[in-house]
Each structure stands twice: as C-alpha cells, then as structure tokens.
Amino acid sequence: MDIYVSIIATMFSVFALWSFIVYLFDVLWLNGENRRLNLRRQGIEGPLPVFLLGNVPEMKRMLSSAEKLQAEDPLSSHHRLMLLFPYFMQWTKQFGQSFLFALGRSQFMYVADTYLGLITTNGSVWYHQRKTIAPYLFMDKVKDRVELIVESVGELVKSWGNLIEANGGTADIRVDDYVRRFTSYVISNVVFGDEWQMGMEIFPKSLDLINAMSTPTTLSGIPFYRYLPTKKNREIWRLQKEIHSKIMEIVKKHNETASKDLLQVMIEGSKGDIGPSITADQFIVDNCKDICIPASEITAVSAIWGLMLLASHPEWQTRIRGEVSELCKGGVLSFDVLHKMKALKMVVLEVLRLYPATAFVSRQALTNLKLGDVEIPKGVNIWLGMLELHTNPNFWGADSEKFNPERFADGISKACKSNQAYIPFGLGARVCPGQSLAMTQLQVLFAVILSNFNLTMSPTYRHSPQYALLFKPEFGVNLLIRKI
Numbered sequence: 001m002d003i004y005v006s007i008i009a010t011m012f013s014v015f016a017l018w019s020f021i022v023y024l025f026d027v028l029w030l031n032g033e034n035r036r037l038n039l040r041r042q043g044i045e046g047p048l049p050v051f052l053l054g055n056v057p058e059m060k061r062m063l064s065s066a067e068k069l070q071a072e073d074p075l076s077s078h079h080r081l082m083l084l085f086p087y088f089m090q091w092t093k094q095f096g097q098s099f100l101f102a103l104g105r106s107q108f109m110y111v112a113d114t115y116l117g118l119i120t121t122n123g124s125v126w127y128h129q130r131k132t133i134a135p136y137l138f139m140d141k142v143k144d145r146v147e148l149i150v151e152s153v154g155e156l157v158k159s160w161g162n163l164i165e166a167n168g169g170t171a172d173i174r175v176d177d178y179v180r181r182f183t184s185y186v187i188s189n190v191v192f193g194d195e196w197q198m199g200m201e202i203f204p205k206s207l208d209l210i211n212a213m214s215t216p217t218t219l220s221g222i223p224f225y226r227y228l229p230t231k232k233n234r235e236i237w238r239l240q241k242e243i244h245s246k247i248m249e250i251v252k253k254h255n256e257t258a259s260k261d262l263l264q265v266m267i268e269g270s271k272g273d274i275g276p277s278i279t280a281d282q283f284i285v286d287n288c289k290d291i292c293i294p295a296s297e298i299t300a301v302s303a304i305w306g307l308m309l310l311a312s313h314p315e316w317q318t319r320i321r322g323e324v325s326e327l328c329k330g331g332v333l334s335f336d337v338l339h340k341m342k343a344l345k346m347v348v349l350e351v352l353r354l355y356p357a358t359a360f361v362s363r364q365a366l367t368n369l370k371l372g373d374v375e376i377p378k379g380v381n382i383w384l385g386m387l388e389l390h391t392n393p394n395f396w397g398a399d400s401e402k403f404n405p406e407r408f409a410d411g412i413s414k415a416c417k418s419n420q421a422y423i424p425f426g427l428g429a430r431v432c433p434g435q436s437l438a439m440t441q442l443q444v445l446f447a448v449i450l451s452n453f454n455l456t457m458s459p460t461y462r463h464s465p466q467y468a469l470l471f472k473p474e475f476g477v478n479l480l481i482r483k484i
C-alpha cells in the first residue's frame with residue numbers, strides 16, 4: 001500500500017513541477033513571443049531578444065561602445081542627442097520608424113513617427129486620479145499662482161546677487177540647485193499650501209529616489225530584479241518609505257476645512273469611488289508623489305537647459321529683456337503681461353523642443369487595441385521617441401537641429417508640419433495636466449532672471465546630456481553671471 005502512495009506522491013510532484021516549469025516558460029518567454037509574433041506578422045520587426053534578458057545585453061554593449069556625447073560647442077551639438085540612444089539609432093536604420101524590442105520579459109514597440117495617431121489606454125485608478133487633479137491645474141487656477149511664482153524667483157535673485165557682489169561683479173554659478181529650489185518651492189506651495197515647509201523636505205528625497213532608480217546595475221533587466229533585496233533596492237525602498245511617512249505626516253497636520261490646496265483636493269478625492277485596489281491613504285500618497293516628484297524635477301531640468309541655451313544666445317536675452325521693460329514698465333510681472341510676451345514664449349517652446357526632459361512618451365496597452373493600421377496586443381508597451389520627432393527635418397525643416405525660437409513666431413502649427421511632432425507635454429488623454437503651470441514657471445523664471453542678470457557660458461561647463469529617467473545635463477550647468 002505504502003509503495004502505491006509513494007508512487008502517486010512522486011507522480012503528483014513530477015506533474016506539479018512540470019506544470020510549474022511550463023507555467024514559468026509561458027510567463028517568461030511564450031507570452032512575449034506571442035506578442036512579438038503578432039506584431040511581426042503586421043510587418044513590425046525588431047532585434048531578437050535573449051531569454052530572460054530581452055535586448056538589454058545588446059543595448060548595454062552598444063551603449064558602452066558608443067561615442068561619449070561631450071561636445072565642446074553645445075550650439076552645434078543638439079543634433080547629436082540621439083547618440084544617447086545608439087540602439088534606437090541602429091534599430092531605426094535597420095527596421096524603420098517603428099520596431100520591437102524587449103527589456104527583460106517586457107515587450108516594447110518604439111515609434112519615431114506620428115502616423116499612429118493618439119494613443120489612449122488608461123486604467124480606472126488613473127481615471128479617478130486624473131479627474132481629481134487636472135481641473136486644479138487648469139489655466140484659470142494657474143493665473144492666481146503668478147504672484148507666488150514671481151515671489152519664488154525672488155530668493156534665487158537675492159542669492160545670485162550676493163554671490164556676484166562677493167565675487168567682484170561676476171560669479172561662476174552652478175545654477176542647478178537654485179533652479180531646483182525655485183521649482184520645489186512653487187510645487188510645495190501648490191500641493192501642500194500652509195504645510196509647504198514640511199513639503200520641501202520631500203524634494204531632496206525625491207531627487208535621491210530618481211537618482212537611485214536611474215542608476216543601472218549589472219543585474220538591471222533581470223526579471224523580478226526590483227523585488228531582490230540588493231543594496232540599491234533597499235535604498236529605493238527606504239526612500240519610498242520615508243517619502244510615504246512624510247506625506248502622511250503632512251496629511252495628519254493638514255487642516256481639512258481652511259485650506260484650498262491640491263492636498264485638500266486629493267483628500268476629498270480619496271473619499272470618492274477610488275475602487276477596491278487602493279486605500280484612501282495610498283491614493284493620497286500616490287497622487288502627491290506622482291505630482292511632486294516629476295513636476296518639480298522636470299520643470300527644473302527644462303529650466304536648467306533653458307538657461308544654458310539663453311547663455312549661448314545673447315541676442316535672445318536682449319530680446320526678452322526688451323520685452324520685459326516695454327511691457328512691464330518697471331512694475332511686477334502679472335499674468336496679463338506675461339501673456340503678451342511673445343519672444344519669451346517662443347524661447348520656452350524652443351527649449352522644450354530641443355531638450356524635452358522626458359525624452360519619450362510611454363503607454364501600455366491594457367487591452368488589445370488598434371492604432372492606425374496596427375493591432376497592438378494587450379501588454380505591449382509603446383514608446384514614442386520625442387527627441388526624434390522634435391528634430392526630424394521632415395517636420396521642422398533643414399534647421400531642425402538649431403536653436404531658433406523664431407520658428408514659433410506664428411505658433412506651433414506654423415512651426416512644424418504635423419502637430420503631433422511637437423509633444424514635450426505628451427499627447428492624448430494623458431497629456432501633462434501641469435503644462436500651464438510649467439510654462440508659466442519657465443516664463444517667469446527667464447523673464448525675472450534676464451531683467452536682473454546677464455548670462456554667458458562658463459569655461460567650466462561641460463556639455464554632456466545624459467539620459468537617467470530624465471534627459472538632463474550630466475555635470476550640471478555652470479554660467480558666468482553678472483548684474484545688469
């Protein structure tokens with residue numbers, strides 16, 4: 001009898017093990033292979049992935065042998081930005097404007113053209129978050145924030161003034177941290193209202209989190225890597241926990257009745273129908289993180305690139321200065337005055353075209369869906385290459401790689417041949433809800449800085465754009481700054 005039990009138990013174990021292996025093979029390889037096959041049948045090709053790692057080893061190889069992007073003359077090198085992504089350049093040449101690749105077991109379709117049309121795939125939690133937050137960032141609300149934004153630049157102007165005085169009239173300043181403090185101050189006030197000072201403590205932690213998450217290791221790309229207790233992952237978990245606790249501390253202190261800040265909107269939103277997959281606390285924390293972390297850092301990085309470009313183009317500094325003195329007449333910048341400053345807006349649009357901080361727009365197909373002529377299987381990620389779209393001469397003309405804000409003199413639609421070729425704030429239903437606030441911050445920052453200071457490139461500046469979750473200057477931006 002015992003022998004039968006042990007045979008049955010052994011057969012059962014072998015069957016269970018076999019089923020598990022088949023399941024693993026299905027999850028780790030077949031699922032992805034089926035999606036790839038589906039797209040290949042529709043003519044979308046791509047490099048062959050390896051088991052478990054996808055195309056990560058090939059990408060690392062190409063990256064390490066690629067030319068380092070460090071041009072002496074930043075003015076001539078905007079067009080070399082795609083060198084940051086040698087694999088995309090290589091695969092575009094090999095497979096065309098749309099191709100497949102894999103990061104670990106995740107399947108991606110890269111798109112460097114506009115023919116697919118708007119991409120809109122969203123989950124229900126996202127929908128509720130979006131409905132709660134977006135109206136609070138509309139232009140009519142941003143209008144009331146201009147005074148706060150102008151006040152926020154005041155601190156930067158004072159600090160630079162002191163440094164210039166201490167250095168005998170001209171100071172060599174690394175502008176990054178000053179700009180980050182400005183954008184954090186604005187976002188902290190918008191999100192946390194009276195608790196803005198506590199909110200400011202979140203931003204340095206957020207920056208550390210972005211840096212930790214964007215530092216590749218030899219294990220990156222391995223499936224389930226992010227669940228392993230490696231040193232880097234433990235650092236990420238620690239920072240996430242600290243940010244979570246800080247936000248909950250602010251929520252507890254927050255006076256629900258008096259304040260009209262974004263946190264109040266989120267607290268009220270968390271009492272609505274947020275679905276079973278998320279708790280009210282998590283809803284609030286996720287929303288705060290989703291706004292604070294990218295909103296402050298993306299705006300800061302865009303502003304830092306903008307100051308570098310203005311320092312390299314004194315003629316545009318003069319134009320903006322002229323506009324400020326003509327329209328502002330020595331008074332304080334108001335929303336209406338800002339709205340009339342044409343050259344200022346043209347410069348901001350051109351900065352976001354040449355140096356789009358996010359570099360890509362990404363989507364995941366939550367169901368099978370059709371984009372243009374292509375059937376996208378559920379689970380495939382789609383990356384739209386902003387850098388390629390923004391510098392494609394077919395859309396922008398022969399000077400597509402040059403800094404030329406004049407191209408926007410008659411608006412975006414006249415500057416390029418397709419309105420989907422200019423997407424610094426993304427597109428479709430998920431387009432950045434903070435774009436009015438971001439544009440206003442950049443316009444105020446440039447106008448106030450240029451009416452107080454003259455900028456030139458510092459000899460210590462090294463032009464080295466780097467992609468690490470965001471597209472930013474690897475060594476920061478140093479400028480020679482003197483008072484007007």
Ligand code: HEM
Binds near residue numbers: 298431432
């Ligand atoms: C120059 C500054 C900024 C740039 C270039 C930028 C760019 C972007 C981009 C490209 C996306 C993805 C859009 C898409 O997938 O189609 C995005 C999403 C988002 N941005 Fe911004 N952003 C900036 C500033 C801000 C600010 C100041 C805020 C809020 C105060 C903000 C809040 C958000 C939010 C909440 C999302 C997620 C939207 C969603 O998934 O529905 N952004 N942003």
